[in-house]
Amino acid sequence: MHRFLRISILLTGLLAAVNIFAAESSQLVPMTEDSLGPLVEQPIEFPHDRHAGDADKGGMEINCMYCHTYARRSAVAGIPPLQKCIGCHQSIESVRETPRIKKLFEYWDAKKAIPWKKVHDLPDFVRFTHQRHIKRFNEQLNRPIQEVCGYCHGNVKEMTVARRSKALSMGWCASCHEKDHPVTAEGGTPIDGQAYWYGFQKPESSGEVLKAKGPNDCWHCHK
Amino acid sequence: MSKRHLLALFSNFDEAELVVQELRTTKIDGFNVNDDMVVKSAIEHPEVEEFLGEKPVYVQWFTLFGATMGGLLGFFLISGAQANFYAQLKGGKPIVPLPPNFVLTYEMFILGGVFITVLGFLICAGLPARRSPLYSANVSEDQIGILVKSDEIATDKLKEIFSKHQALEIQEEAGK
Amino acid sequence: MKDIREDIAWAKINQDVLKSLENPRKLYWWILFGAIAMLGIAVGCEVYQYNVGMGVANMDNPHMWGLYIATFIFWIGMSHSGTLLSAILHLMHADWRKPIYRFAEAMTTFSLLTAGLFVAVHIGRVWQIYYALPYPNDRGLWPNFQSPLLWDAMAIFTYLSSSILFLYVGMIPDLAICRDRIHAGWRKKLYTLLALGWEGTDRQWRNFRVTYLTIACFLIPLAVSVHSIVASDFGMSQAPGWHVTSFPPYFVAGALYSGCAAIITLFIILRYVFRFEEYMTLPILKKIVRLTFAIAMVWTYLNAVEFASVWYSHDEASKDVLIQKASGTYAPFWWAMIFCGSVVPLVLAFKRFQTNIPVLFAVSLLLNLGMWLERWMIVAPTFSHGIYPWAWDHDQWPSFVQWGMVFGSFGWFTLLFMVFCKVFPSVSMYEVKEMVYHRSLHLKKGKADEQGAH
């Protein structure tokens, strides 16, 4: 008799657990969060850390969007035209003779484009706009640009050649879209008359700040 | 004090029944008829139960429990899943439409019921089981086996009773 | 004439049945070979279709569904009468079912497995089919629980797993017998494993009885729900000819119908192949035949009801579809269905045919054909003559790929079924013993009363 009791209790626990787990699983985020993607062989081993890194670490603290200038204007962030690299480097004699820069000038003299390898390559059916994310977090929420880029690209300023450091999987994206982000923050560009209305999840204003989730409609990110 | 097992085989139920009656009536010390006797047969035989007397069966409780849990699990899993972040309207129907969910709940109800019933069966029937110390393949053919467990002192008495009723065969073994 | 001889010795029962595991007649191997060959064709077709695309099946817009779905329903339906015999008749204490329910139950299981295949075959991107499973994933996505297709999946899964359990639980005592009788080899290991150390103790029997009964109780509503859900795949849609209220009962009846027909076929085959003449006796066959006849009439009635209600209603579209069926491209098949489904079974009403094996064999095949046609006639005409006239298309014809796949599915089913019968006792020994025992008891009692009277 006791056996039945024990077993039954055990079963209850088990099923209950399964139930909760299953019902909650939409919250699951991928395990690969913050695990570095493979190291990609680039034609020129571009040192992000020298350019964008902090001064105390010997970096130049160049704004991400100085080179990836399209990010705030277009869906794609863009790789800077060779022109841009040369623009600075022809006047920087100190490193003129280093192998990487030599290579750079070879391309320039040949007027040949550098065949960079894509590091963050989303599937073809995904529609991701850098522009909106920059606007939303850098301009509206007034977050520093390196942080904003970092949301998806990780801490690039400490890498040489960039490596993928976020999962970039659907669940991963959703895990952020699901959060309630404040719509405008102190010092950010205020937005007015813009309806944030995704599905029926109206922006909920907790106290002062108006908060809204990211888009949840399939067609928003899938083309 | 060590126990001994005896298995007696009989050709038909009437014999077996008499034996059981006798074991019931005669007082043998070192042998408890309710705990120490098992009847083995090739078919499911109502009379066996009659002469062994009613014993409780708990399987249906498992069934009840399984079915309810299954149903609940079904409904909440489905409704919960429908109410996820991507919740989208479909065909003008509510996002958590009850009729379809009930259909699925119904299926889950049965699924849970069946699974847990079988589980219950295994538990209640003590399956899977190790082979008992004494077993004869004839039991699965056409003979009735009566397996008793007793102190040594009781064995002779038991044997006597068995043989009195033309037991076809009596196996004996020293159980540890 | 008796369903079975009361004086068969239990030992003989064991022997006879166990013999079927050892040496069936030659025909068995021919059947097996044929089945594999047929399956081969289907595999070829599937590989082709997988690589090139669904187009090779020659479906189009509007013919989005073809023989795959039709055959899918056919196999689902087939499964139902297994449950009828094993569960319903069990509750009815109709003990003549005992020698034959085992293979019927097996038929249920395997036809469900066959039906399952067609889902995969039909899907355009079978490599993504797991999207349809409700499992926790990092996308946080779930299938659409509103879709009748998903209800289908759920119902069929439940039905399949329950049937397997039912089949297995009911087989445990027999497995024990096999374990005890067979002395070496992989079979020994297998049976020992599956018998779970069954020894037929009173406690085991007691729980066994209750369990078996309970599952039987669950299976009956389940079986009904399964095919009414399949019916709702169509009933829930807006398409003319599908959106019919009488579909669920119609489907269930059809299911039992085709199932019983199939049972007759298999009964006859097994009886011969495994030399079960003593157990699968003609009187039992007779009972099934009568059952089949009854169901055939029910089906005919529901058929008539469906047509009548469509005809009487103001739903012009459905009416057109009906007219199309009877007069359009599909007319020959439609009339063939009526003939096989409603006329042929009348043969079964005649006593002299009820035990005439060759006739029954032929008839049962015809009935099955009829039921397959029925499913096809439900699916196809609605597509070719739907609501929107611009999309009408009366002469799209399934390609050899579709036909090959349908053909092969029978091979697949036969293969599974035949292997099962060779590995497991396809006649339930312990239950035949019970049957024999009870009947002999009954007989004795009868005799005793007579003497008492003198």
Place this chain on the structure above:
Amino acid sequence: MMDSGFDRRDFLKVMGWSGAAVALSGCGNTSIEDGKETVAPYVEAADYVIPGIGVYYNSSCAQCDAGCSINGRVREGRVLKLEGNPASAINNGRMCGLGQAGVQHHYNPDRVREPLLRNGDKGETITWDKAYELIAEKLSSVDGEEIAFVSGGVSGHLKVLLGNYLSSFGCKNHFVYEALAPGVVRAANKKSYGVEMPRYNIDKAKVVLSFGADFLGSWISPVHFSQQYAQFRKGTNGQRGTLIQVESKMTLTGANADRWVHLRPGTEGILALGIINALGTAKGDIAAAVAGYDRAFVSKETGVPPGQIDKIAALLKLRSPSLVLAGSAAEGYAHGSQNAEAINLLNYVLGNIGKTIEAAAAIPFPQMAPAKGNTAALKTLNDGLAAGKYKVLFNYAANPVFTAPGAMKFKGNMAKADFKVVFAHYFDETALQADLVLPLDSALEDWGTHVPEYMVEGAQINIQQPLMEKIHANTRGMGDILLALLKQRQADEYKNYEDYYAYLRAAMLQNKAALGGVDADDDTFWNETLMNGIVKLEGEATALSGKPNVAGLKLPTLMENDEEYPLHLIPSVNISLRDGRHSNQPWLQESPDPLTTIVWDSWVEIHPKKAAELHISEGDIVEITSKTGSIKTQAYLFPGIHPEAISIPIGQGHEALGRYAKGYGANPFEIMDAIFDEETGELAMHETRVKISKTGQKVIVVKDESAAGAKQIREKIAGRVSTDEVDLSKEV
């Protein structure tokens, strides 16, 4: 927008922006990838070129001669889609399917890529310089009269260059050949109105009576007329315009008419006079001229019931102004000019001239005005070739071997010229006969200026500019070729034009003032011109002459029935394939013919009644035989055709051209008799008589139309109301 210091061609370079470029099969790369695809950024980027964002350039459409101005969407240096240029009065940002398919002409896999010189029956690749030398050499050995230059309609600076080139060796044999040009109507208009191409104001008319003018489909400037038509339907203050179409084979326009009147082929003129008669408003010589054309007679001749004639007359009287159009169906006969003039006369009688028919402005630079394509040219050319007059033959933007009536035996005659140069986009039938094939740039790679024949408001010059860099390194623009050829002869005159672009720019800047850039500096003017894509000009006003003379207006009464060839052959113009030069553009092949929804094939339209007589049913392969020859194609029972006529669409039946055209359908030109309009010498395309017979084969006609046979069944799908049931004035 652009600074001239920056070489324009540079940013047209295709940028290997794999990220934004489409990856084939969206379900291919289904997971996040690292370091698989490459990104090749610009070496130098103009700051308005942003990856992922389209840049739009104006240019002009070269798919037909209507002269629509287009606006091309360019992404990462690839032109993706063409839209209409809203600034253009001709198409107001609209576009037809044919124009849309321009990109498929540009990206077509079957384009000629290298200059080829005939060697036996093979062509061997040669360099351009070699090709030029060859031409120079050949020309040196013959004199001007022995050279013939065939071209389609040309205008703008290209025409100027061409003219200069031909005159440079004193050649006067420039044959401007367009298979489907409204030659007869031009002549008739000249006679009746004093101008060849007046401006038709369909939108101002309350009633349009069109004699086989398919102005919604393929007539003169369909996109423009379609817009006028829309306006005409909306009407002014709820008074909706009424369209009556009179023809023997229903055209797209006919299908949109309020009343489609079918008449016996060729009797359009008679009906027109009949209507004048019925109007009874005509006076003097006109009245006299139409006196004989009473109801009974006309109705007997045309097969139009008298009641119908009265109704039409009544409506024309009731609602004014109206507009009467003479279209290709009316002009396609030996007495085509007569038909057209009769119809124009009706316009005069109704007093439409000056209201719905106005004088169009002419382009102030006559040398740039379009050289109007016609079919009369073909006759002279063919005779010349047959007589062996021409030693050297140039061919550009025309495909006479495909479009010349079979009776002319053009292919054979062409062979008589001993050196044939063809400037080609595709290996079409004519190019295959050539000794030298020179590959051309597509319209989206080339520079140019165009002057439309049909001027809508004022006059305009369309600018054509490259939307992307060449796909094939070794093709050249016609302008560049002519320039190069001219340099052979008059090196110093053209030495300071590095290429056609330079020439064009210089030429435009030269009359900057006249082109409306009086005090703009060169660069701004040039850049703005390019940005606009059009140069709008006042244009020189032309005047309509007053009263047409009716003397000499004689219409043959019913042509006697030909016993052997009882049926009229009506070669119909398919809205998207036109004269067949575009048949290799798959979108056009797959876009169904509006009336039959047949794709990828030819068909012969037969009236069900006639078909029943001949026991022909849909899908029968029938043989159509004329005096000239016979072709086979599938039958389609079509209610919109006169039982005495059958109709086969033009444009299919290519033996060459490319993978999407070769071997599809049959070419009605093959069986066309060489009968010409008595007055203008234009080819009378509708004159051919044929007989039709079953071959016994049968096919399933490939069409979009379903088993329901284009009928609405049960449900209301395409609704229709008559004018008295609606109140359009309420509408937006």
Place this chain on the structure above:
Amino acid sequence: MSVSNLLENWSQFRHAHPVDDKPHDPYKWAMSIDLDTCSGCNACSVACYAENNLPVVGKEKYAHGQVMHWMRIEHYWDENLGEEGGSEFPDQGAQFLPMMCQQCEAAPCETVCPVGATNHTADGLNSQIYNRCIGSRYCSANCPYKVRYFNWYDYPSTDDVWPAEMTQQLNPDVTVRGKGVMEKCTFCIQRLHAAKVTAKNEGRIVREGEVQVACQQACPTNAISFGNLLDPEARVHKQWKAQQVELDKDKQLKDEKEGGTELRGYRILESMRPYPSVMYLERVRESAI
């Protein structure tokens, strides 16, 4: 958590569409097509091919009914043409009807998709997510208009569908569909998306005229108008209003009026209650001739 989410927003999760109170906000994309000006010239259809990377299937597959035109031009003759009592000739011309996905508010296709690859978006569109589709084809089976097209073959890898040169023309904003997925008219979602992004950046909503769909832009007779039904400035809004066609009705009030109405707006198969987002304006024919 979703179970709590379920309980919190129960009322919202139970809310149905479109007959319920809650309107789309701020967008409801809709269309209206004037059949009186539509000349059936096919320009819209070709424009659609160009914009949405539609494969050209070729003669053989067309014959098998496997054509992929998202927008097809249907033409209809008079009911009694060529029949007893009817005319032998189409005296009143033909009737043309551009038919594409009607973006139903209560779309029959949505509920039946087993994987939820087609949904109703917040903008009132009927989305089709190619990479979620497993190709059960139930949606098409249940579509009353039969405007969903299935990739029977893998067109990207089929000969002569997109030869190397032609791949350069493909629109990068639109996925090229592989074999086994369902597709249909999207109301040029890529254009809508671009327009919305621009608008959002400026903190406003898309204005009338800012976005055109490919068919509308091409249409030579301007028969197609498209826009935001909720925007009072929008032509489409005005037309729907003027025609008294309401989105969430399965039978328009005006049609119940005595002696009919003088308006010509209607929606196809309205009575089946899919609540289509496309309004057609009946073709008009002169009664005086």
